[in-house]
Amino acid sequence: MASRSTFAAALLWAGLLAAPLLSRAQGTVVLTGKVSGRTSDTVAVSVRENPLDLKEQITYARLDDKGEFRLALTVNGPTRADLVYGDDVADLFLEPGNQLEVRFKGSDLASSVRYKGRGAEANTFMSEMDEKFVENDGFQVLPDNIMLYEPGFISFLDYRRKEEQKFMENGMEGMSPAFKEYIKAEIAYSYANDRLTFPDLREQVVATESRLKVSPTYYDFLNDKALINNPAAVQSEQYQEFLLNYIHYLATSSGKQRTDPDFYQVCYDMAKKQLDGPVKPIIMGRVLKESFRFGHVKQSATMLEDFRAVDPKNQYYPLLRQDFDTHKAFAIGAPAPDFKLISAKGDTVSLKQFAGKLVYLNFWRTTSGLALRDLPYAAELIKKFDGKNIVFLNVALDENEGAWKQLVVSKKLPGVHVRTTGGLRSAIARAYAVQDVPSYFLLAEDGTFLNTKPKRLSSRAAVDEIKESFGKANTYSSTLPSGK
Incomplete structure (x- = not known):
């Protein structure tokens, strides 16, 4: 499901687009279909195998003379993916054994896509939910709802969440447990992320007013421990984005600013202390990637070495090491070339x-x-x-x-x-x-x-x-x- 919030795009480093559920059975997915009024010669499915890797695994299929295609790919359990045609993209939720028939207009993939076959129900649900909520500005934070004050904004979020939950309850019969958990997480963390980052975004967007002062109880929803450490939500990009913003919030609440020399060290330590389970190394890794770009090179190197202890299977360290080596020459604290x-x-x-x-x-x-x-x-x-x-x-x-x-x-x-x-x-x-x-x-x-x-x-x-x-x-x- 496409993100309902534009907060991450406005405030943060580019977020995760897709990530397979961890420790799930591997299997094959087959997509067949037809493009009406073709505008490109290929269709592709893009999957991000590792949540800390910007590179995507892309499987291509060439259209025949009738505009038909077939492609097969291996997925590591239930997986969020993107169906790509030219510059247009549609969300996919793939599970091992899916055999999807996909049809759409070449001029408008996102709005015209239709599914049949095994896995069609979940993907049709996502498409309809996107059309109802994502494409409707009334359910978006920007451009209008950001202008609200605290009571009105919370009412907006509560109403959106209620409508999404109602939509989910009426349309999820027969869906797989993995897909149900994914949608539940998207709804819950869309709400949490938008509420958490509202004051910062409003300050940026509403230039005619000073920063909004929220009530003492505004952030009380963060006291829910199940909201922070939720293994069932690890696949949700909304969950991961929320946790990164949550760690930033903890750091700034402790008196730190992004311009402080130890900001990313503080964020790293807080993620290490506050988070548990499979999402812990993911968020710590994302803090490291921020530090590689905006923090001190020696501080980043120390944190990267410490990261080995939370990544015993070496699932993320090689990618982080490569990212560090890419940025270290121009990081803060690196020697400027003499001339x-x-x-x-x-x-x-x-x-x-x-x-x-x-x-x-x-x-x-x-x-x-x-x-x-x-x-x-x-x-x-x-x-x-x-x-x-x-x-x-x-x-x-x-x-x-x-x-x-x-x-x-x-x-x-x-x-x-x-x-x-x-x-x-x-x-x-x-x-x-x-x-x-x-x-x-x-x-x-x-x-x-x-x-x-x-x-x-x-x-x-x-x-x-x-x-x-x-x-x-x-x-x-x-x-x-x-x-x-």
Whole structure:
């Protein structure tokens, strides 16, 4: 079933799309069908075998001259999957032994799909439930219900849940126990997730009002221990998304903010302490993936090593290790690549010579309109930090030395200006994985990455961000385990 909530998309890292139930019997599913008015030559079924792996197992089938197809795939027990045709997607619930006949219009898979055969009842139910609730804005948080205040929003959630439960009770006769548990979890955790994240999302969306102050009892529903540790719901993507948000909530409730150096360590420890069963390593793993992208590299490495103890079957560690290795070069705390380039004044400039200073690194070129638009803002920003412990280092990826030097000198551009040849293929551009200009990096006083996507020079928030960055590397270091 498609997610009824857009909260995760608005607030969080991209969530899970599909995950097979753990420890279930393996079996084969066969799909046959026909596409009317074909717009593509292939049909596919996409399954995510591992909830921490972004890669999906995709099984393709080519349409014949009549638009008919047949495909077979192996599933590890009852599994959420996606039926894919071109850019259109429909939800599937597959169980070993299913033999589904699928028919739909090539121009509108989601709305026209029809099922027959073994497994048809469950998939028809999901399709009808999506049409009734997901496609109806009246049952969605966005765009209108987010404007409600606390009493109205809770009434909306209660009404939606009541209607969903009624729909489930009237249409679930003869369904498998696994499918019933899946739908129950989707309803329960759609409610829980939307209620949990409502104050944060409303603050983002309703810009004309300050953050909504909720009543002291608003979060009391989280006291239900069965809501937190629910083995029967482990397959539900809503459940997993809720738990990640719940861990974030616990961390922020303890006084931590996402910008705090130890935020992800606190989240990791809370997930380790609060969660049980098969979902525990999944949520701990998702916190790790966040840390790999937004946390300190040494802190991430320590947590990753600790993770081995909660993953004795090595089901998730190899994927997490690969993800860590992918991101570690540009993670907070990783050393920024050194370089030596000739400045506009003709002297040699290296990154190392600015050790002990904050460095705002700007990759640009004289032929980039966006980069040129930022020049006045850069001058204003540099003026505000005159005499402070920061260097604004500008690396021009320009082939034409004369044009670059003339612009720097004639405009009296402030900061340190250096140039390299080769553009985006130059050694320094490759070292910093620069794919376009302008690209910005904020480097700490110890020469490590502090932020690989800082606010642009033209952003009003850049001033506050830089102010908060002075000495932040030492703050990160203070949160690391001893000896690290």
